[in-house]
Amino acid sequence: MKRRTFVKAIPLGLAGATFSLNFPSLIAAVAGEKHTDWSYDDPESWGYLSQDYQVCSLGNQQSPIDLQSPISSELQPIEIVYQDIPLKLLNNSHTIQVNSNSDNYIIIDGEKFDLLQFHFHHPSEHTVTGKTYPMEVHFVHKNKEGSLAVLGVFLQEGQENAILKSIWEAMPSHKSEEKLIEGVKISLAQLLPNDQTMYRYFGSLTTPPCSEIVHWIVFQNPLEISSTQIHKFKQIFPLNARPIQPLNRRFLLSYSE
Numbered sequence: 001m002k003r004r005t006f007v008k009a010i011p012l013g014l015a016g017a018t019f020s021l022n023f024p025s026l027i028a029a030v031a032g033e034k035h036t037d038w039s040y041d042d043p044e045s046w047g048y049l050s051q052d053y054q055v056c057s058l059g060n061q062q063s064p065i066d067l068q069s070p071i072s073s074e075l076q077p078i079e080i081v082y083q084d085i086p087l088k089l090l091n092n093s094h095t096i097q098v099n100s101n102s103d104n105y106i107i108i109d110g111e112k113f114d115l116l117q118f119h120f121h122h123p124s125e126h127t128v129t130g131k132t133y134p135m136e137v138h139f140v141h142k143n144k145e146g147s148l149a150v151l152g153v154f155l156q157e158g159q160e161n162a163i164l165k166s167i168w169e170a171m172p173s174h175k176s177e178e179k180l181i182e183g184v185k186i187s188l189a190q191l192l193p194n195d196q197t198m199y200r201y202f203g204s205l206t207t208p209p210c211s212e213i214v215h216w217i218v219f220q221n222p223l224e225i226s227s228t229q230i231h232k233f234k235q236i237f238p239l240n241a242r243p244i245q246p247l248n249r250r251f252l253l254s255y256s257e
């Protein structure tokens with residue numbers, strides 16, 4: 001079993017870290033239970049679709065944000081322990097999601113967050129001083145209290161991405177149940193940039209119920225994906241990115257090795 005461990009630094013302290021205003025609906029969302037349907041056609045309406053989604057409109061720690069003018073920080077180490085996983089994926093009608101039930105986790109301030117799944121957005125949700133990337137990957141982790149930590153990785157146009165190739169070959173073009181692709185392993189560690197310069201801030205889910213329970217860690221340096229690969233995803237999801245939200249009274253921190 002291949003296993004790579006990264007020891008990285010992240011900011012101390014989570015300014016304004018508050019727990020969910022609508023925690024039951026988050027649990028329902030994570031558990032895949034029924035909830036009010038929503039779409040990317042009108043993200044401004046999400047907060048009015050259901051009482052459970054109110055924080056999408058009323059929250060003041062929403063994601064994504066434009067990553068600009070970060071405060072450079074001396075940070076505590078983050079440990080990322082990722083290994084190869086069997087490929088289990090689905091189309092949940094909002095994105096392609098790859099599930100993890102192996103022992104993959106990150107440790108932030110001594111707290112363990114287990115990897116639940118990763119998924120894709122086209123174009124990127126976060127922007128960097130106004131710049132949008134063609135795609136963004138989100139690795140979603142949860143601790144035992146139900147708080148989330150999401151690692152974000154930008155994808156820019158360039159060489160074909162060999163790791164994504166096996167996911168793209170298997171991805172369902174319509175809504176589907178999870179399926180296991182026999183004999184295919186995904187090397188998670190290779191889906192993270194070698195350069196570990198990161199942004200960090202506290203925010204929310206970028207889909208309803210928009211719960212403000214997410215420690216966001218976004219890698220500054222992108223990975224590459226070919227234009228053909230971008231095009232294939234775009235044919236399934238022409239746009240699955242929430243618009244930029246205001247930073248309000250939050251700190252955006254950065255860390256560089």
Ligand SMILES: [Zn+2]
Nearest residue numbers: 119121138206
């Ligand atoms: Zn996402």
